[in-house]
Amino acid sequence: MVMSVRMAPPLPLIILIMIHRVSGADWDVSYSPSHICALKNSSVIMSCTYTYPTGHQIMKVFWSKNNVKGEDHPDLSEDPEYSQRLQYLGDTQQDCSIRLSHVTQKDEHMYYFRFITDKPDGKWTGDPGVTLTVTDLQVEAPERVTEGHNVSLTCNSSCTLTDRATFIWYRNSQPLTERRDGNNQLLLQSVRREDAGRYSCALHGHSYISPAARLSVTYAPKNVSVSINGSGEIVEGGSVTLSCSSDSNLPALNFSWFKGGRLVGSGRIYSISNISSDHSEEYKCKSISEHGEKYSDAVTLNIMYPPKNVSVSITGSGEIVEGDSVTLSCSSDANPPALNFSWFKGRNLVGSGRIYSISNISSDHSGEYKCKSRNKIGEKYSDAVTLNIMYPPKNVSVSITGSGEIVEGDSVTLSCSSDSNPPALNFSWFKENQSSAVGSGQSFSALQSGRFYCEAHNQHGSQRSDAVTVIVKGRLVILYISIGVVCGAAVIIGMLIW
Missing domain, CATH: 2.60.40.10 (Immunoglobulins)
Structure with missing residues (x-):
């Protein structure tokens, strides 16, 4: 499955530039713009120009955030909260612009430019001033999305940023893509489980990064597997527990167990007590969640047991006539397969090996024969067969x-x-x-x-x-x-x- 990560198509960004002029006769202060939306921790330039009547000489220029009649107009450059962050960019002629750095929500005010001339009545404040709003960024995203679906994440601010914004996205604190876009949306197509994580956004050229929003990708069970409890050999008569596990970020709703193709149980654990060779077969489990289901690979229970169904077969058919050759074969059902065989005539041990041969047979060989099959788990005798020599x-x-x-x-x-x-x-x-x-x-x-x-x-x-x-x-x-x-x-x- 191929996932494409791209920015959503840019939406039109409209910035309304308001040039505010405060004048009276030849006294004039202009702000451009008069409303500024700035990103937290960014630097803001408040552009300003001013004029005054001929014959006046500028004695002092400064900015203040207080313009209450009858009260002082404190100079922000002398305020400890601003002195290190405020830089006057203008002059004493007509430019009154300033730069305010590292703005925070505490800086949200209306700011005024004031100048004083050498005349007794030569004082002027540009009122109304510049309104500063400071915003942070917040990622808006659904809490979870299903694998294979599309999802859109939005980088929101509390006001419309004055400067044209170029957004950058991060996943788990790492840049998601080198592509930058003026649109504040991130579109993830055909989401995969690897797309889950903490998403945050920022503006190009700014150090501020939004708080992260977690996106979970839900998916059907994967990597379903069966484990067998304990270790070593499983011996007939013992107990065995099979456990089913799966990789899923949603709890499994159900587990089903199959022996061959037949349903034999449910639940994450499947136990077999007093196990026998009849339980030797392939087992697998099925994990089911609200998003789908998946089978595990099959595991085989290899049950160890002593020989059983031990029997003797005689080669050929028909009568055994004196002088012929006869071969007796011993077979058994055992796990591990029996490798040790003993042959008895009556109670007397007469040979070993899976095959017992008699050449030039005579009437003295007539009698009951049986074999004993043995593996490391145990041993068992066959029923007796009688050699009837003609x-x-x-x-x-x-x-x-x-x-x-x-x-x-x-x-x-x-x-x-x-x-x-x-x-x-x-x-x-x-x-x-x-x-x-x-x-x-x-x-x-x-x-x-x-x-x-x-x-x-x-x-x-x-x-x-x-x-x-x-x-x-x-x-x-x-x-x-x-x-x-x-x-x-x-x-x-x-x-x-x-």
Whole structure:
């Protein structure tokens, strides 16, 4: 915004010069002018001429401010109040002008010129004399103006100055402009807040400066800002106070608080108790006065809190098969972000870091895993996740059920068991040296002598058990279970059942 400072257009200044002549026959005193309006502390010249009859010789000339008949006419040059300030500029012929310096309101009088000749009746006083009025200057200005408006200041005097006046303006005791104008008005256009101050006026060539008048410039709130109480970190569970301030020379009528774009409070102070991470967002305030409103810049509440929502994710999808590689990732919501992670299988610490990797995974890795996330505010465990490792049957074995005597015509029940994930649901029974299965299912009834084994299947593979030997003799059934080889010879444990 550009502000122009200029003097208002000059108004016509009319000075009426009155030449006052006081005469009688050949006696004469003329004053020009007969009324003088002078500025306080200035010098005034009272112009005067006089004549007298031929044959008279001037004996004394002087000025007085008393012309009461029958009383003395005191000579002002002999008056202590005037002697240092009064200078006679005339002569003893016809010029009777004087200069009176440093005039004040006490000098407001009618002044008379008197001269005395050498004749007994040769005395004369120019009556009426010169009327002197002394004025000061006063700045007339509105108490306040709204920013952007125009305002006019006037330099007033109590009477019309006799001399043509050139006005000078000051703001805060500094000359406002080098421009001088005969007009007594100062026009400020498109006022800015910088135009506020104490204005005074003076006349060029005079030392007197008027008393200052204060001009206030009112404006809408500016420089609106938000401050956060205290210092350091804001930790979840604590309390926070936000304060709104603005630059305005009129009190704010209201303050409003916004979180994001949503109104959340009013008043210069906005307090939050038991603060949580949900309060982390941008806040700003709006200052409102009778001249307008303005928003502050946004401030962000950075709430510190320990890890929460800690969780474990498993890379990939679908089944985890023995021999694969698996990566577990730990994530959490924390401020400051968690940089320390620990991994547990059951209660055992098994690793650290945000990522925990297992290569060539086996069934031994099956179990519950969880991670612990930690920052400087606190720590938290995730819920447990279970690694379900898929693997083909292993540790396949045959067990014998039933008890008592086994005679010819009876049967022996063999049961097949295995360790697998998912559990094996498909079992096949074989007799050694035969390519085709002799039975299926987890149990098998043997009716004849021979070596038998089972084979367990799931979708990831199969495995066969060791063979067991069944011998039937008459009604004597001898069951042998081969369990190994020692020193190159088979070791057989036999059982006789009668």
